[in-house]
Amino acid sequence: MSMWSSTNRLKYMTPTPKIALFGVLLLLLAGIAKTIEIVLFVVNQRFHILQMIDLSFVVRILFIGSVLVLLVAVLECRCRSDVRNIKHSVRQSLCDPAFGNPLHLREGEIEPSVLVMKNGQEYTVRIECMSADFEAVSDLETVISGSLKNKYSAYAVVAKEEDIAGCYVDYTIKDVVSEYGKQSLYHTINDIPCDATKVYVRDDVYIDYSRVLNSSAIVSGRSRSGKTTAIISTFLLPFLKMGRDGFGSEMIIIDPKSAELSLCPHVLSPDENGNVEHILDAIRRFNQLRIMRQRTINSACKESGVPHKWFELGMHPSILFIDEFVSIQDLFPKKASKEKPDYSLSAFQGLLRQIATQGASAGCFLILSTAEASVGTGGLESAVNNACGIRVLMKPSKEEARYLWSAEKLEVVRERRYSAGDAWFSADDGINNSVRFVKFPKLEFGEYEALSKLLTAYYADEDDAHNARSAANEHCAVPSPDDEENA
Ligand SMILES: Nc1ncnc2c1ncn2[C@@H]1O[C@H](COP(=O)(O)OP(=O)(O)O)[C@@H](O)[C@H]1O
Ligand SMILES: [Mg+2]
Numbered sequence: 443m444s445m446w447s448s449t450n451r452l453k454y455m456t457p458t459p460k461i462a463l464f465g466v467l468l469l470l471l472a473g474i475a476k477t478i479e480i481v482l483f484v485v486n487q488r489f490h491i492l493q494m495i496d497l498s499f500v501v502r503i504l505f506i507g508s509v510l511v512l513l514v515a516v517l518e519c520r521c522r523s524d525v526r527n528i529k530h531s532v533r534q535s536l537c538d539p540a541f542g543n544p545l546h547l548r549e550g551e552i553e554p555s556v557l558v559m560k561n562g563q564e565y566t567v568r569i570e571c572m573s574a575d576f577e578a579v580s581d582l583e584t585v586i587s588g589s590l591k592n593k594y595s596a597y598a599v600v601a602k603e604e605d606i607a608g609c610y611v612d613y614t615i616k617d618v619v620s621e622y623g624k625q626s627l628y629h630t631i632n633d634i635p636c637d638a639t640k641v642y643v644r645d646d647v648y649i650d651y652s653r654v655l656n657s658s659a660i661v662s663g664r665s666r667s668g669k670t671t672a673i674i675s676t677f678l679l680p681f682l683k684m685g686r687d688g689f690g691s692e693m694i695i696i697d698p699k700s701a702e703l704s705l706c707p708h709v710l711s712p713d714e715n716g717n718v719e720h721i722l723d724a725i726r727r728f729n730q731l732r733i734m735r736q737r738t739i740n741s742a743c744k745e746s747g748v749p750h751k752w753f754e755l756g757m758h759p760s761i762l763f764i765d766e767f768v769s770i771q772d773l774f775p776k777k778a779s780k781e782k783p784d785y786s787l788s789a790f791q792g793l794l795r796q797i798a799t800q801g802a803s804a805g806c807f808l809i810l811s812t813a814e815a816s817v818g819t820g821g822l823e824s825a826v827n828n829a830c831g832i833r834v835l836m837k838p839s840k841e842e843a844r845y846l847w848s849a850e851k852l853e854v855v856r857e858r859r860y861s862a863g864d865a866w867f868s869a870d871d872g873i874n875n876s877v878r879f880v881k882f883p884k885l886e887f888g889e890y891e892a893l894s895k896l897l898t899a900y901y902a903d904e905d906d907a908h909n910a911r912s913a914a915n916e917h918c919a920v921p922s923p924d925d926e927e928n929a
Contacts, residue, residue, distance in 0.1 A: 443555075446537060446547045446573070454538040456522070456530045461515035468508035475501045525565070528594065528615070529558040532567055535589035536582075544585045545574035554579070563616055564600075570610040580604050580611045583854055587615070596620065599854055601876035614876075625863070625881035628675070631892050634883075636680035638753045643676055643867070643880050649832060652753060654871040656831030657802040660822070662815040662846060663836025668862040669811040670703060670765055672836065672882040674889045677761060677809055682896035686903075687758040689735055691805075693900060694724050694762045698770035706894040708901055718773045719785050725793050728762050728806065732797060735760075735804035752805030760806045762797060767810040767822075791823060798829035815842035831870035836882075838866040843877075851877050 447453060452460060479497040486494060522530075533556045535541045545554060554571035567586060571579050580602070587598040596619035603612045626644045628634050635642045639652040651657060659677070661669045682693055696710045697703035698718075704711040712718045735757065742750050764770060771787065778786035798808045808829075810822075815835060822830075833846045837860045843852055847868065855866055855877050863882040868874055885892075898905075 443552050446549070446551050446553045448539045448543075448547075448549050451538055451540060454534045456519070456527075456534075458515050458519040458522075461511060461518055465508045465511035465515055468504050468511055472501050472504035472508060475504055524594075525558045525560055528565055528567065528590065528597075529556050531589045531591065531594070532556050532558070532569075532586055535585055536569070536571075541589075544582060545571055545578050547573055565597075565615050567613045567615060568610050569613065576604075576608050576611075582611070582613065586613050590615065598856070600878055602854055603876075618879075622858075622879065623881075626883040627886065628883055629886045631679065631683070631887065631896070634675070634679050634683065636683045638684065638758055641676050641680070643882060647874075647880055649869040650871040650873055651759065651807075652751065653873075654802070654831055654869055656829045656870055658798040658808040658826065658829045659810070659832035659834065660827075660830040660846070661809065661811045661834040661836065662842065663813070663834075663838070663865070665813055666862060667836035668865075668882060669813075669834075669836050670701075671885070671889055672834065672863065672865070673763060673765075673809055673811060674893055675883045675885055678763065679889070679892060679896060681759050681761060682893070682900050684758050686900060687756060689738060689755070689757050690731055691758045691760045692728055692731055692762075693760070693897065694728050695897075696721055696724075696762075696764045696770065697766070698764070698773060699766050701765075702890055703765055703893075706890060706897055708897045712773055716773055718770065719782070721770070722774070722785060722790055722793075725762065725790065725797075728760070729793050729797055731760060732801050732804045732806040735806065736800075739804060752803065757805045760804075761809060762801075762806070763809040763811075765811050767812045768814060791826075795823060795825050798826040815845040832867075833869070834865050834867040836865045837862065838864075847877050855879065 452463075475497050479495075479501060482495055482497070485491065533554075536545055536554050536556065537547070547553070551573035552571070554569055554574065557568040557570075559566045559568070569579055569582060583599040583602060590597045596617045597615045598618045599613045600616050600618060600621075601614040603614075605611065624644060624646075626642070635645075637648075639650060641649040641651065643649065661673055663669050678693065678695070693708075694710070695703060695706070695708070698712060698721075700711040703709050710721050710724055712721070735752065739750055739752060739755060742755055771790075774787035774790050775785060776787055778784065778789070794808065797806060801807055808826075810830070835843055835846055838855075838857075840852060840855075840857055843855070843866060851868070863884065865880055865882060866877050867880055868877045
């Protein structure tokens with residue numbers, strides 16, 4: 443462990459200037475030796491001192507040495523690994539007094555240790571400093587982002603994790619400029635990746651449903667910010683493409699505003715009188731499905747004696763998607779009537795609570811979209827809100843984001859000008875825990891058309907059965923007394 447010095451600036455520089463300085467020193471010595479040689483030569487000629495001192499060998503050695511050392515300096519600078527480059531830049535910005543001394547170190551105190559690790563496209567910079575206040579160590583986002591220059595100027599801190607014991611802070615840095623432009627582009631429905639447990643937001647960014655702790659999702663953002671499109675492209679189309687499983691999987695889509703979604707088959711909207719009883723029935727059916735699937739899983743576990751997850755039994759995700767969540771709440775009667783005791787806002791909220799909090803283990807997931815981010819804290823029951831481990835804010839601003847995330851989680855995100863489909867998101871799946879920027883996929887085909895086609899295919903068997911039933915009913919219709927009278 444070495445001590446911090448407020449005067450030794452060279453100590454915190456990269457090896458290049460140190461090696462170069464050594465090379466220059468050798469060159470200087472060579473020069474001095476050469477001068478001495480010339481002086482001696484002149485003196486010798488004048489005074490004829492017989493004993494000659496030959497310094498040419500020393501001069502040559504010193505000169506070659508200095509050239510070699512300077513070459514090493516250039517090589518060192520050229521070949522220094524990214525990890526070491528980043529380490530030096532960060533260390534200098536923390537220790538070199540000319541950089542403002544952000545850790546408020548005093549003469550003789552222990553220096554911070556900087557450890558850089560590469561993982562994929564990202565680097566983790568671990569800062570440990572016993573002499574500094576932990577608060578100061580965990581408040582270095584701007585200092586670290588600012589220290590990354592030249593080749594790394596596109597890099598910035600994107601996540602931060604504090605050690606539980608308060609020993610060190612890990613800062614994750616990555617190239618945010620190239621990250622900013624990345625987006626998946628789907629030309630046809632075949633391009634959409636589908637996996638029972640992974641939701642792909644981008645080719646290299648996915649939410650892992652098998653590891654997510656609270657698996658309900660809230661997608662927030664102003665009107666036309668891309669909420670519905672994002673949910674269709676990342677959640678609905680992939681799971682619809684997989685088709686139904688043998689456990690009665692469902693894709694229930696609710697469009698309370700009777701907008702574009704409601705034109706697709708099997709999408710539920712309020713009827714012309716604003717009645718939503720059939721929607722409540724569908725949600726109740728979804729909850730029943732959840733209970734049945736849970737029973738199936740439980741008995742499979744009992745039989746084999748080992749715990750099973752829904753996807754291990756071959757279940758596909760079942761989705762209950764409520765678009766524009768705030769609008770549907772207003773459509774339910776605040777109080778149940780005597781004739782329909784089960785038709786009320788509280789019945790709806792009760793079902794949502796159950797699905798949100800207990801659905802994950804049966805592969806039944808709730809997705810809510812809302813134009814007002816404040817619903818994240820206000821309009822949503824706290825049980826449902828807490829169950830929303832997947833959080834997305836489209837066309838985000840810090841102002842709205844504070845309803846969805848704690849101030850601490852938002853420290854690392856920067857506001858920019860965003861367009862539709864751009865979002866901040868997080869998921870408590872161990873991969874996406876910190877809030878990050880992502881562009882949702884761009885679709886080169888009509889998403890509503892594709893959704894209609896897939897929904898029709900998804901429920902084709904059910905529709906066939908339904909048609910067969912109505913055909914059979916028509917065929918064997920029992921003549922009513924009226925018919926007899928007429929006849
Ligand atoms: N990922 C995206 N990439 C590019 N444009 C998008 C994206 N998502 C949405 N848009 C554009 O924004 C418009 C509004 O999207 P929509 O999903 O209807 O917003 P919201 O549901 O938030 O009102 C779409 O018609 C589309 O033109
Ligand atoms: Mg919408």
